[in-house]
Amino acid sequence: MPATQDPRDEAGEVIRITGLRVSFSTRSETIRAVDRVDLTIKAGDTLALIGESGCGKTVTGMAMLGLLPQNAKISGAIRYGDLDLLSAPDRTMQQIRGKEIALISQNSGNALNPVIKVGDQIAEPLVIHRLFAVQDAQKEAIRLLSALGFEEPERAAAQYPHEFSGGMRERILIALALICNPRLIIADEPTAGLDAQVKAHTLRLIKAQIAGNRTLFLITHDLGTAEYLCNRIAVMYAGEIVECGPTRDVLAMPLHPYTQGLIASLPSAGLHPIPGMSPSPAHLPPGCRFYERCPAALDRCDCEHPELFEAKNGRRVRCFHYD
């Protein structure tokens, strides 16, 4: 079997998350950040994980990279080929990170090391994974900078991060993730903090880069970004997946009341916010986690916890209305 094929099942699955639970214990309480999450990403798939801040979407992404903080309690499994990423030894994870599963991180101002030239930072994954010699890695970095719309890539490579604008830095972060040609790209809010025009430009670049049948796992709170980049969508609420299906279907006909609320809260739909707040992950209600805010709640929703029910067209939804 050729090397480029190996960590995939017959079904073409790149990654399969089953029953992932992540919790953080503090002295007084236990915070359940992610609860029984099941997700499968197939080769060439583009999946968006949507949800509000603190719903556990970033924790899910970090779990795939094995980069959760040490105090995280993790159970479940993340299958990557023959490997369980949750129990893989550190050295194996180091070899996978950046080379096979790469992260486009949030552009938070210090996402790039301020004292290392941009070209060197982009080339770094190639050098770490010994794919290229330093000289060739530099050339590769310059080539990628040019592909990502830098007009003078040689000059850009020799500059430091503070010499670039937010949008340019985000493109540099994209280059950093793409350079090893990874099997799976995890993008965590790749357009956070960018203005509308730069955001559109950045999204176009990401779309162009993933066009060649690349696999993308997008973490975002922005439905528009998810719609533009992804063919499948999973909606997360208070640590659980509440709805999952093809992007077009989910957006055209959302099944879960939370998804309906999300779409109604878009400016284009009249900007109707969902009343209330999501429950604290330290004190989750016994029933449906959306019960408090749900306009269509049933009596049983208060004390019974809904499963992820199968709906039509391969969609799944965690709501008793579809039981």
Add this chain to the structure above:
Amino acid sequence: MSRKILLWVSVAVLIVYIAVASAAPLIAPQGPTAITGRPLDPPGAAHPFGTNDVGQDIFAQLVWGARITLLFGFFSAGLSVLISTTLGIVLGYYGGIVDEVACRIIDVVLPLPTFVLLIVLTTFFTPGILVVSLLMGLLSSIMGIRIIRSQVLSVARTSYVEGAKAIGASDFHIMSRHILPNVMPLVTFRFVSASQHLLVMGVGLSFIGMWDTSTVDWGTMIQNAYSQGGLALGLWWWILPPGIAVVGISLALAMIGYSFEDTFNPRVGVNRI
């Protein structure tokens, strides 16, 4: 602006000292211990700084003494910074129980007076200039470990370090390529201030006879002048040159250190405007 001039003057002074120390064999080819004149000659054409009680040239002693004194200061400071940077980065990056234990040990050792601790420690070894210098480096690194560790704590939590983990970088790679360059300004500052501190301390230790008194350095020069009657007789040319030499380099290093601090710590530099 005046700070900037002060920095450049200080750097120039430092360069002169280092140049003189390196060129000692050219400047005073007779060596520091050669008897080249009558005892206790005041400064004159043959001996610019006069001679001491056995007729050795004070200028030659000063020039050769600079080698030992500077070397002691810079070597101990280098060692001190090496230890504090390595341990500071490792403890700050990994944290955990080892870090906790190390910090408590530092808490215990830190308040002990270095000078006394050093004198006690030297009783376990044959006191020599190298031993004293190693011990000085070790002892003065303790404060540095703490300072550098606290800086590493904040660097280790930045997104670029997280990002470096996400590209599969090893811990060693992260510490050497990502964290070290970001604490380097602080390390440089620590080196300069430790050099100043340790150089002056070296002169003091040599004065009280921590190593062979026949070694010619500025401390033994002052010690000789003091014990052989130079002070009592008011022979200023014997006692002043090493004293002024120490003050000069100490000031220069201190000024360089302050200018660095100005740049790194905006709160100190407010009055510069």
